[in-house]
Each structure stands twice: as C-alpha cells, then as structure tokens.
Amino acid sequence: MTAKMIGLEGSLAVAEAAKMADVDVVAAYPITPQTHIVERLADMVASGELNANYIPVESEHSALSACLGSSATGARTFTATAGQGLELMHEVLYVASAMRLPIVMSVANRALSGPLSVWGDHSDVMAVRDVGWIQIFVENAQQAFDNIICAFKIAENKDVLIPVMVHLDGFHLSHVVEPLYLLDQEQVDSFLPDYDHPLALNPEKPVSMGAFAMPVVFTETKKAQDVALKESKKVILEIWSEFEKLSGRKYRPVETYKSEDADTLILMMGSFSETAMLAIDELREEGRKVGLVRFRLWRPFPKEELIREIGNAKTVIILDRSLSYGTYVGSVCSEVRAALYARENRPDVVGFTGGLGGRDIAVAQFKDMVDKGEQAEKKSKDEIDIIGVRE
Amino acid sequence: MTLSWKDIEIGCIVTEPGSASEYRTGDWRADRPEYDFSRCIKCGICYIYCPEGCIYQNDDGYFVADMYYCKGCGICAVECWTKAISMVQEEEV
Numbered sequence: 104m105t106a107k108m109i110g111l112e113g114s115l116a117v118a119e120a121a122k123m124a125d126v127d128v129v130a131a132y133p134i135t136p137q138t139h140i141v142e143r144l145a146d147m148v149a150s151g152e153l154n155a156n157y158i159p160v161e162s163e164h165s166a167l168s169a170c171l172g173s174s175a176t177g178a179r180t181f182t183a184t185a186g187q188g189l190e191l192m193h194e195v196l197y198v199a200s201a202m203r204l205p206i207v208m209s210v211a212n213r214a215l216s217g218p219l220s221v222w223g224d225h226s227d228v229m230a231v232r233d234v235g236w237i238q239i240f241v242e243n244a245q246q247a248f249d250n251i252i253c254a255f256k257i258a259e260n261k262d263v264l265i266p267v268m269v270h271l272d273g274f275h276l277s278h279v280v281e282p283l284y285l286l287d288q289e290q291v292d293s294f295l296p297d298y299d300h301p302l303a304l305n306p307e308k309p310v311s312m313g314a315f316a317m318p319v320v321f322t323e324t325k326k327a328q329d330v331a332l333k334e335s336k337k338v339i340l341e342i343w344s345e346f347e348k349l350s351g352r353k354y355r356p357v358e359t360y361k362s363e364d365a366d367t368l369i370l371m372m373g374s375f376s377e378t379a380m381l382a383i384d385e386l387r388e389e390g391r392k393v394g395l396v397r398f399r400l401w402r403p404f405p406k407e408e409l410i411r412e413i414g415n416a417k418t419v420i421i422l423d424r425s426l427s428y429g430t431y432v433g434s435v436c437s438e439v440r441a442a443l444y445a446r447e448n449r450p451d452v453v454g455f456t457g458g459l460g461g462r463d464i465a466v467a468q469f470k471d472m473v474d475k476g477e478q479a480e481k482k483s484k485d486e487i488d489i490i491g492v493r494e
Numbered sequence: 495m496t497l498s499w500k501d502i503e504i505g506c507i508v509t510e511p512g513s514a515s516e517y518r519t520g521d522w523r524a525d526r527p528e529y530d531f532s533r534c535i536k537c538g539i540c541y542i543y544c545p546e547g548c549i550y551q552n553d554d555g556y557f558v559a560d561m562y563y564c565k566g567c568g569i570c571a572v573e574c575w576t577k578a579i580s581m582v583q584e585e586e587v
Contacts, residue, residue: 202506203504264505302504302507302509310507310508310509312505312508319495320497322499327500330499331504
C-alpha cells in the first residue's frame with residue numbers, strides 16, 4: 104500500500120491527526136495562530152466527521168480546566184493554544200501534570216506580549232519549561248501530524264499518564280501548506296489503544312481528585328511526579344520506535360544533520376532548523392565542518408542524547424528564540440551549558456538570540472552566527488547577542 | 495509520617511472514601527463552644543450552620559459539637575436563637 108502525498112497547512116495537519124486519533128473532547132478557545140486547528144475540529148464535529156464533544160469555552164483558562172475534567176473521566180482530550188493563551192492557562196498547566204491527566208495540546212508558538220505580537224517565537228515555550236508536561240518540538244507538517252498521534256499514545260500510556268505539548272512554530276508552520284503523508288485510519292486505530300485511566304472518575308468506583316497536601320507530604324508528591332516525567336522518556340522512545348515500524352518515519356529525542364564529524368554545531372528547536380540546514384549545506388561546500396543538532400524532545404530533558412550527539416564538537420552555537428530579560432544567557436543556552444558542565448573537555452557553548460516576534464532569520468544570518476560563534480572574542484563575552492537588531 | 499515518595503498514589507488521587515474524617519481538625523481551635531442546655535430548644539439551627547458538619551444530637555437530643563473536629567469558629571453561637579451556646583477560650587495546656 105503506497106501512501107499518497109498531500110498538501111496541508113500545518114494547523115490542519117494537526118487537526119487531521121486529532122480527528123484520526125478519534126478524540127472524545129475538545130475544549131478550546133481560539134487564538135492566532137492556532138485558531139485554524141480548533142476551527143477545523145469544530146467543523147469536523149459539526150459535520151459529523153468527528154464524533155466528539157466540542158466545548159467552546161470563554162477563555163484558555165477555562166479550556167484547560169474543562170480538559171482536566173474530561174480527561175479525568177477517561178475521555179481522550181485535546182486542545183490547542185498559543186502565546187498569551189498558553190499563559191492564560193498557566194496555573195492549570197501545573198495542575199494537569201500533577202493530576203497525571205493525559206491531555207494532548209498543540210501549541211502554535213507565539214511571542215508573548217508586550218508589545219502585542221501574533222507572530223512566532225519561543226517565549227511562550229520558555230515560560231512553561233517547569234510545568235511538568237512532556238514537550239515535543241516539530242518542524243514541518245509531517246512531523247506535526249505524526250507527533251500528535253504519538254502524543255496520545257505517549258500521554259495515555261499507563262506508565263506515563265502525563266499531558267503532552269506539541270510545539271509548532273506559529274505562522275512559519277501553522278500557516279504554511281506543506282507536503283505530508285497521512286496514515287490510514289486502520290493504521291492509526293491499530294497504533295492507538297483506547298484511553299483507559301486506572302482511576303478515572305466513575306460513580307461505581309469513587310475517588311477524590313485534586314487533593315491538597317500538608318507540608319509533611321508535599322515534597323514526596325513532587326518527587327514522585329518528577330520521577331514519572333523523567334521515566335517517561337523510556338516509553339517515548341519505545342513509542343517512536345513502534346511508530347517507525349508503522350510509518351517508516353523515525354523520531355529521536357535529539358536529531359542531527361551533518362553533525363558526525365562537525366567541529367561546530369548549531370543547536371536549536373523548531374522550523375528554523377530547516378533554514379539552518381541550508382546554511383550548513385552552503386558552509387559544507389566551502390569546506391567548513393558544521394552540523395546541526397536539534398531538540399525533538401524538550402521535556403523530559405534528553406541530557407544523555409544531547410551529550411552523545413554533541414560528541415567531540417568544539418563549539419556549540421545556540422539559537423534562543425526568546426529573550427529572558429535581565430540576564431546574560433539565553434534559556435536554551437543555559438540549559439545546554441548546565442547539561443555539559445560536568446563533562447571534561449566540554450565544548451564552548453555560545454548563545455545568540457533571534458527570530459523574536461516573527462522576525463525572519465536568513466540563511467546568510469545563520470552563516471554569520473557560525474562565523475562569529477567560532478571567534479574567541481565572541482566566546483569570551485557572556486551577553487545577549489540579538490541577531491539583526493537595529494542599533 | 496513515614497509515607498515514601500514511592501507510595502504516593504498516582505496524581506495524588508485519594509482512593510479511600512471518607513479519609514478526611516481521620517484528620518483531627520479539633521486541634522486547630524482557640525475557642526470552644528459551651529452549652530447551657532436549659533436554653534436549648536433542639537431546633538437544630540446550629541447543626542445546619544456548622545461549616546464543619548460536626549454537630550450531632552446526643553442521647554438527650556441536645557445538639558452538641560464533636561470536639562474531635564470542632565474548629566471553634568463560633569458560627570453556632572452566633573446563629574443560636576436562644577443564645578444557649580457561648581464561646582470560651584480553650585484552656586492553655
């Protein structure tokens with residue numbers, strides 16, 4: 104059976120995946136640039152193409168709260184948001200992961216206000232590093248489709264039961280029509296078992312969810328949650344491996360491009376990776392040994408895989424697509440440095456900030472980053488270096 | 495408390511119904527209700543208003559608070575129609 108390649112806008116690929124996963128409940132609030140995802144799902148529910156309950160709530164805070172409730176009853180639950188929407192539901196994010204409810208949410212990464220921007224960057228992602236969700240980055244519509252389907256299987260696995268965020272770049276991916284292969288419905292049905300929470304809310308077997316904890320026991324509950332998130336990586340790897348057998352497409356926590364013999368690596372997440380790859384191709388033609396390393400899995404942080412893929416590179420150049428105010432190092436840069444700290448002969452880790460609020464980064468600018476990042480002068484300065492900022 | 499992090503139920507879900515009843519909220523109070531049963535008309539208003547739900551009828555039919563749970567909020571004393579209840583300070587131990 105040969106799959107047919109079709110063209111779909113990134114957000115519609117996400118909606119298609121959620122539909123094929125046969126979600127039971129979508130509680131969502133629209134926000135640019137994710138709106139196409141939930142609009143399409145609403146259409147599919149209205150036409151009967153998707154048998155689900157669509158709950159149009161009054162805010163993202165309500166959206167995630169409604170998702171908590173539906174997931175708690177054992178309903179396969181999906182929502183989508185972006186930027187300010189992700190922030191509006193911020194307090195509920197922590198609750199969803201602490202309550203171990205396997206909600207799947209796609210986030211069309213968008214800059215956080217102010218000033219108001221609907222365009223893409225990773226500031227919304229960096230604001231939710233600590234919330235306890237599994238977080239996966241995708242770069243194109245194929246990966247978006249595949250990973251939404253995998254996300255349900257990962258989240259609902261009985262040894263995981265942790266909500267999953269799938270990050271896709273706002274506009275750069277959400278609003279771009281890209282080629283992809285869908286799976287057959289039979290393939291998805293065979294891959295995704297029914298969602299079966301061991302202690303779902305059920306009048307026949309009553310439980311209390313959302314308990315409070317006195318100081319004497321709170322610490323233990325947090326350790327238990329953290330261990331569960333870290334151990335989920337094993338299951339994520341297994342599920343990606345199963346998915347490879349199903350589709351022929353392989354996903355890994357840290358993916359690379361021409362990195363094996365590289366002296367210098369660019370490290371980043373999201374769709375700009377594909378632009379970086381063009382820059383790397385050009386630099387390679389010039390004889391430079393440059394490669395790309397990118398996070399597919401952001402949480403749980405894939406420290407082992409990161410160290411392995413960085414290998415013996417001497418310089419790692421980080422692109423942070425967000426600005427953490429008042430400090431000297433970008434968020435991704437600081438996490439990578441921390442991961443490498445204990446290594447003997449660790450590489451120089453150099454940070455750049457760019458692509459804020461939808462600002463493009465051209466191939467030439469990636470090449471500049473490599474040139475500058477390899478200089479001793481740059482390596483000796485710890486400062487926020489914003490690509491393309493007009494002084 | 496000896497509960498290890500490994501023994502925490504997933505998502506802190508509580509599977510034992512009514513387990514809150516084991517918690518001695520009576521330790522929290524600073525004042526306690528004292529009763530003048532000669533004034534009590536057994537109307538049950540205090541029982542209805544008690545936010546803890548710890549008031550019950552004793553063998554003589556008078557309504558009294560269960561001191562294991564009573565937090566000493568004094569709402570029963572305020573609501574009592576005949577002022578049969580007064581709040582007095584718990585003795586220092």
